Amino acid sequence: MLAVVLLLAAAGAAMGARTLTAHGPEIDGRPPFRGAWDARASFGPVRVERVRRLGDSAFAGGHHTADERVDELRVSLRIVNRLGRRVPYSPGQFRLRLGSTTITPVRPNPPPDALAAGHTLRQELAFVVPARRSTYTLVFDDLGRPRPLTVALGSLASARKD
């Protein structure tokens, strides 16, 4: 019995350590652990397939970020409507959480519309993120649930070389 408990504790400690170390400074994101990038929305699965962080001079900052370096975070998603009816859908339902604030995607496309029954949508999202931040959470405002879904994207250090 003691051996089993010790084994379980070791596994738990290893899992925790791996969760922390998995948030390494990778430019291409990897899920913190298996299954972490899957979310179950009220109409079907929302799966994060890829996360990339780009240092792009085109994102030089906006009205309040003129003095702040920014990167672009690109998130690739696969969304499936497994219901037998159309559901409202807009890429604007996704936001990126940075600490206590959330930000909206830029150039959201397609325009707000609906997901047809049984339809699979591949969604590309782009967020302008402060270069000083590295840990992100994707928030999906699931209209069929009382609270938004959240998906940890892990940590991606700045892609900037300067």
Added chain:
Amino acid sequence: MLRLRTVPPAIAAALGASIAYAGSLWLVLLHRAEGGHEHGEPALLIHWVRDGTLAAPGVAAAAWLGAALAVGLVDRHERLPGRWRSALLAAGAGVAGSIVLAAGSPVHALLFDAQEANGLPASVHLGRDALIALGAGLPAAGVVMALARAWPALRARIAATRAGAAAPPVADAVVPQPAVEAPSGAVTRRAFVRYGAGGLATAGVAGATLARSSRPARALVATDRLELFVNDGHVAMVDGTLVYMRGFGEAAAGDPQPSLTIGPQLFLSDGRGPVASRFYPLVGEDALPEEGTPADAGIDPSGPALHVIRRRHWASFFPRRTIVAETGSTIRLQITNRLAGPHRFTVEGTDVDVALPPGEAVMVDFAAPGPGTYLYHDSTDAPVNRVLGLHGALVVVPADAPWTLDGVDGEFERQWLWLLADIDPDWGRLARMGVPIDPAKTPSVPRYFTINDRAGVFSVAASPDEAENRRTKEDTKPSGHARTVDIRDVRPDVDPSLGTGQLIRMLNAGIAVHQPHFHGNHVWTIAVGNTRLSRSEPTVVDGHLRLQHWEDVVEMSPLDVKAVMLPLKPPPDALPEVRAAQACDWVYPMHCHAEMSQTAGGGLYPGGMVSDWILKP
């Protein structure tokens, strides 16, 4: 098998505390690393101490039971050496305490509005957290038991030191054992399992989704009246966010393409109506202002960049949600409430206030009130349903003087309607779930602010949608050619050679106080609350001086209605040389001075209540 007294309460408490605080620290660290968060999240140290302290009683109880169960199962006859028996106690306490710590996650989410960010199913999440907590809790429990084993020797050594004598060696100290059997009423393993499962089930219920309900309306035929439907559905905001709203729509339609507004409709004094038309009066195409801008009638040689304008000629475009009625007409409506709850149709400033029972169609006929601008809305649970979107505008024009405010004053080249509104996604979410909204307990915090249902790039006609941009220019962005105008005297019977301005009717259907602020020129305020102000005899109402006057910021409290004249003349600080050299449009911003209303979604600037007015050179 389960004798609680095999584990002294002090040991159980120490085991519970150590597992609770060690496991909580580890879990808080990992959940932060994953991106989990909670509303108003405290600093790491406070977060850890708070979670550990709250979990400690439950974890201590579980640790006590777990430890007692472990020794009861494996070492009932106390044959194991003290060291192994201590390890057994630590293991039992560690496993049970870790499970309870992990199982507290749903309660933690409820208490602190915490959101996990790992996307795992609840059962897998619980198991993973239990394992992770065990990774920290077992070593902590081991340390406690090691200290407990060493404590008698340490205490004896201290006593001996105090007595001045050497302490006797203590070999293989053991945890104090109970001298009596557990009473018949002691907790059994079966009871422990049953109560534990019950606790988990109770926590799981909190995640149940409340379904939104609506019922189909009865099919009714109407030909000579305007059909309205009380609908609901989700509407895309300027940043793409979908927000639940309600509205008086023109079709029986809900998600994913709900009908929440009506196209402009006319009721005329000759009995015609409803007539679907975006413009009024019903003139020929040559009197429709191209992209909303009335063409000039020639150059005014009296100054640079001045024009002569055509009076009493141009039609005006109106935005969605507008009903235009001529004086002397009768407004005939059939309103069907397709929602599950009761609603009302109220025309502010009149005695029209009709109940709309759920699932029923109600005929509403009323004579057009006096010339002016009226807000129609649902006054149920005011301002909740109005803010959720059940509102629109009724514009009453003098049938025999359609280019004036009221047939006496305020002649305009063309007119505009600005319907201001605020949108609160949280109220929308509550309404969608069927949760009653008490504004006193859940104050509205709007995140979107609109003029004529548009905001940001849409209300300044700079969106990627060119067709929508054109509509915005036609019905929202004032524009015209620069002319000589004495806006303070635009009565029809005064010098007709003078130009006039453009009338802007403003209504605030929102919940915030708005202050449309005009750059370039001031506006001339003519009417407040459909009462034409005097030009010479001021009155005081609620501490405010009432007199026609210039202002560049027009205060609009909720439900306020005002009419102002925008003079399309070169701004007073524009030098003649500059005016002569100006070859392109003069574009002046109009934005609300309530700072939050310039944003969308809590910070997207300038995504809110902004627009322009344009002076053609």
